[in-house]
């Protein structure tokens with residue numbers, strides 16, 4: 268097996284301790300990532316979808332080593348970066364970047380757009396002042412912004428322009444891998460369309476690899492080739508999009524797909540959406556973690572955790588059902 | 592056709608700020624019939640919430656309603672005294688908001704809050720009746736929820752509690768401002784299903800406000816699209832989604848990435864929404880419209896009707912011909 272992977276994650280866990288009292292005694296754990304394994308191929312867009320709190324952001328931050336994993340392995344560009352120190356990580360930092368959901372919160376309000384864009388060049392060194400100025404002008408132009416924006420502050424830009432700045436900051440040092448954490452969920456549809464097109468163009472131009480986090484299946488369909496569905500800290504299904512959307516195998520994926528409103532007034536929902544609410548990541552159900560909400564649960568689902576298995580053609584699913 | 596419950600005519604609400612007059616709602620007209628689900632859609636800042644707050648007469652200074660009529664069952668509520676208006680709010684028109692935490696009292700149990708609404712609208716108050724209401728909104732474990740505080744409930748349960756509270760007064764019209772925006776897709780689907788059941792069971796009239804066209808298509812009978820303080824198109828769901836006429840409606844529909852249709856690029860609407868202090872002349876969409884001509888810059892487009900329900904405000908159709 269020699270497929271070109273940029274990121275390989277094996278059995279990744281991230282538990283957050285819950286402390287109580289003055290002595291900070293640990294009384295339990297939030298199991299935000301509970302054994303995630305997947306591979307991101309060079310040049311692809313892998314979408315990561317799931318409901319609020321299922322662990323998407325935690326996954327994105329942990330694979331970039333912005334959070335320390337509890338256990339498991341992170342292999343980036345063939346190197347095991349799981350336990351590297353901050354100093355050892357430095358050369359990797361410029362190769363992998365992240366763009367967050369809320370552009371205003373991730374831009375320092377006291378810095379001008381120019382200062383914000385200069386920062387990564389200064390941090391990683393090796394550029395003359397003139398080179399930096401030329402670079403940031405080029406970057407701004409590449410996303411339809413102008414020189415005058417260099418002197419503006421974040422609050423003087425529109426939401427779409429702010430997110431453009433965040434994207435530019437992330438790609439300025441030619442990274443290979445970008446985690447996009449719901450980059451358009453704070454934007455209007457008309458601006459969202461502009462940003463999504465831009466991300467596709469940038470990917471083509473610079474050969475970028477994306478991990479695209481979202482809960483919007485329409486965006487998944489547009490942006491990605493393959494998708495992973497996450498539920499309570501675990502991947503329950505992973506496949507090529509055509510397969511995933513036309514032939515979802517996991518009951519959870521099926522309800523997610525049937526829960527999205529269709530744009531066709533003639534089309535009615537095919538299936539009742541799932542009942543109940545997402546359980547907390549502190550008390551994860553025994554057996555299959557989806558069983559309390561699953562309309563198909565049977566004996567085995569209450570007892571054993573299903574493994575993520577290939578059902579053919581790279582369509583992975585973790586469910587005890589043979590067929591639906 | 593059923594009777595008209597709410598008839599908004601030429602509503603104008605402006606905000607008098609230091610920077611200038613924000614013409615947030617500038618001549619908006621539409622009506623809602625008994626038992627109808629009506630959707631008001633548009634992008635952020637176009638004036639949806641201000642329209643609803645104006646109808647509730649809850650616009651705070653520096654905002655002021657400066658023109659128009661709001662007829663509720665034929666009576667212009669803009670002419671009522673504040674005291675009379677209090678009898679309208681919560682009884683004849685109720686409103687639920689995006690964030691239920693903002694309208695639920697954090698210090699009162701859910702049951703007590705519902706009891707209070709019942710008392711205000713002089714309805715019978717009993718534990719039975721409150722439990723019935725919680726069951727009506729398909730609340731999971733209602734016996735527990737009745738004695739719970741809002742923070743003990745999930746987002747979906749809080750929104751159900753809100754809906755129970757609002758329905759308890761049996762209002763003529765329920766206004767829901769982004770009721771599912773803060774929820775997950777699966778929870779959203781549950782709340783949408785609940786509202787549909789309410790429609791069947793209670794003959795509820797609902798005014799839904801959202802930026803999500805999918806939600807409107809799923810839930811509503813009729814809809815108006817708003818842009819920069821004005822309505823640009825109204826029609827049945829079929830008319831809006833199958834035969835959209837206004838370039839903005841078309842642009843909006845095409846800009847949405849869809850699950851069942853894989854495309855390589857999304858259509859975009861160039862530019863950004865205008866400043867409402869100094870909005871563009873003529874048709875407010877003209878700076879972003881691919882079809883704009885000099886007429887669009889000079890004069891405000893009049894309403895053109897293609898069917899009794901399908902109305903568009905665009906010069907492209909001024910001859911009454913579809914392009």
Ligand SMILES: Nc1ncnc2c1ncn2[C@@H]1O[C@H](COP(=O)(O)OP(=O)(O)OP(=O)(O)O)[C@@H](O)[C@H]1O
Pocket residue numbers: 283297298299317318319320321322323324325326482548
């Ligand atoms: N620093 C932290 N300390 C404790 N718990 C945390 C921390 N960060 C995240 N969690 C918990 O981990 C779980 C996963 O959170 P995460 O933010 O990764 O979810 P998400 O899938 O990104 O959700 P959303 O769609 O709402 O952004 C949640 O239960 C969350 O409360």
Ligand SMILES: Nc1ncnc2c1ncn2[C@@H]1O[C@H](COP(=O)(O)OP(=O)(O)OP(=O)(O)O)[C@@H](O)[C@H]1O
Pocket residue numbers: 606608613615633634635636637638639640641642652653654802867
């Ligand atoms: N108190 C205020 N002072 C000045 N301008 C205001 C005030 N409240 C609202 N506005 C302006 O009125 C316009 C309409 O706002 P409104 O809240 O109705 O938008 P909306 O369509 O509900 O948007 P969203 O989808 O973001 O909720 C906006 O341009 C807003 O800036």
Ligand code: SF4
Pocket residue numbers: 517518519555556557558561562563564565568573585586587588
């Ligand atoms: S394993 Fe069983 S409980 Fe889990 S999703 Fe599949 S059918 Fe449902």
Ligand SMILES: [Mg+2]
Pocket residue numbers: 323324325448
């Ligand atoms: Mg997140």
Ligand SMILES: [Mg+2]
Pocket residue numbers: 639640641768
């Ligand atoms: Mg609003």
